[in-house]
Amino acid sequence: MVVRRLLLPVSLAALCVAPAAFAQQAGGGQVAHVESASAPIVDSAPAGESKQPAAVSKQERLEGDMRRPHSSIGTHQPEHWSYHHDRTGPDRWGELDPSYAVCGSGKNQSPVDLREPDVRTRSSTVRLDYRPARFSVKNSGMVVQAKPKDSPRLPAVKVGERTFVLKQFHFHSPSDHTFRGRHFPLEVHLVHESEDDQYVVLAAMFRPGPRNAALDRVLSKRVKAGETVDIDQALHVRALLPQQLAHYRLNGSLTTPPCSEGVNWVVFVKPVYASREQIETLRHMVDGPNNRPVQPFNARLLIEETR
Numbered sequence: 001m002v003v004r005r006l007l008l009p010v011s012l013a014a015l016c017v018a019p020a021a022f023a024q025q026a027g028g029g030q031v032a033h034v035e036s037a038s039a040p041i042v043d044s045a046p047a048g049e050s051k052q053p054a055a056v057s058k059q060e061r062l063e064g065d066m067r068r069p070h071s072s073i074g075t076h077q078p079e080h081w082s083y084h085h086d087r088t089g090p091d092r093w094g095e096l097d098p099s100y101a102v103c104g105s106g107k108n109q110s111p112v113d114l115r116e117p118d119v120r121t122r123s124s125t126v127r128l129d130y131r132p133a134r135f136s137v138k139n140s141g142m143v144v145q146a147k148p149k150d151s152p153r154l155p156a157v158k159v160g161e162r163t164f165v166l167k168q169f170h171f172h173s174p175s176d177h178t179f180r181g182r183h184f185p186l187e188v189h190l191v192h193e194s195e196d197d198q199y200v201v202l203a204a205m206f207r208p209g210p211r212n213a214a215l216d217r218v219l220s221k222r223v224k225a226g227e228t229v230d231i232d233q234a235l236h237v238r239a240l241l242p243q244q245l246a247h248y249r250l251n252g253s254l255t256t257p258p259c260s261e262g263v264n265w266v267v268f269v270k271p272v273y274a275s276r277e278q279i280e281t282l283r284h285m286v287d288g289p290n291n292r293p294v295q296p297f298n299a300r301l302l303i304e305e306t307r
């Protein structure tokens, strides 16, 4: 492990998901240690408890979800936002609606540019419990999103001892995150939620290469803007991640309004392959680029878990 950057206490206090993975520092100024006891990141856990998602989901508030029309009666409807370079664009999100304020004022916003980690550790606090599942695919016109159909055992991840169930995955093109200042053509976000409403988002970058089996499923029916379509065959989300599961961990936010903070990000170091045709198809299913510009890193800690 190497510690390269002096950290402010606030950066650790803000790591609200799986805080056991991070040592709270008494005096501030130095990282005490990174817990290394957890199992390494693995493809699939042995059969064990896997929780059904809560009946009342916050899915509609999750990143990448469709904007609702301004038609509900008697309830506050947040302002329209966009990725355009106008008064509704990313630079103005924080001013569009009081519920979006943190988009402009937050100190732990996502995405970010990923550079040299502050800490490297050979252990991993993240454990995949993925399995094939049935999905429906929705194209909002701004984002293509796949949501698992109800099942007794949904794909999930464990971070420390806590289980986070997959709620949806969706795509950004070009990538939201950058690596040393450079975008990838496509990024997937797998959004997971715990029973106590904590979020873990797994992010993987795509680069051109062999076809990707999971994207083949997503693209098996050309879902037009405004449509939601069930996919016939089961999809294994593991195929959306690289073979090598080394990853960065950092605290961040949703990358779309309301830009809520307290999201635990797991960003895979290696990209995953998809064909140029698959990447281009996904890119053209939505109305233009749907990436948020990278945000200041501020006092956050970037941890690389190398396996």
Ligand SMILES: [Zn+2]
Binding pocket: 063, 064, 170, 171, 172, 189, 255
């Ligand atoms: Zn996203």
